[in-house]
Amino acid sequence: MLLREGQAAQFVCIGEEHGIAENPKLAAQWFNALTASGYSKACVEISPPMAAELDRAARDGVDGLRELFADPRANVAFFSMREEAEWLASARAAVRGRGQAIWGL
Known part of the structure; x- marks a missing residue:
């Protein structure tokens, strides 16, 4: 159902509580499926x-x-959980070569 609804929409949004490993896992799978x-x-x-x-x-x-998170000058507020980093890397790889894939709002 999530995939079908996402395919019919212009954008999707996940509201989530930070620090829960399953959320970025879901986001990674959903985003990767929606790139098609x-x-x-x-x-x-x-x-x-x-x-x-x-x-x-x-x-x-x-x-x-x-490497970025290890640099104390980076001051990254989120995404230091392994699952969050895996989601970002997965999203970036899914759209490789198509400009900036990760946008800040």
Whole structure:
């Protein structure tokens, strides 16, 4: 049902409680499935400049995100849970070559 409704919509939104591993797992699977329907942007509740940094780091997968999180100057507020980093890396990989995939709102 989620996939069918997402395919019929212009955008989808997940309201979730932070720190629960299942939420980014669901988001990753749903977003990856929706890319076949034209979805190409994963919008997250961070600043646009930080989203651009996450997008850049995620081009190198989870390792790129780990490197960003290890830099004390990065000051990334969210996404340091393994499952969250895997979701960002998965979203970035799903739209590789199509510009910035992770947007901040």
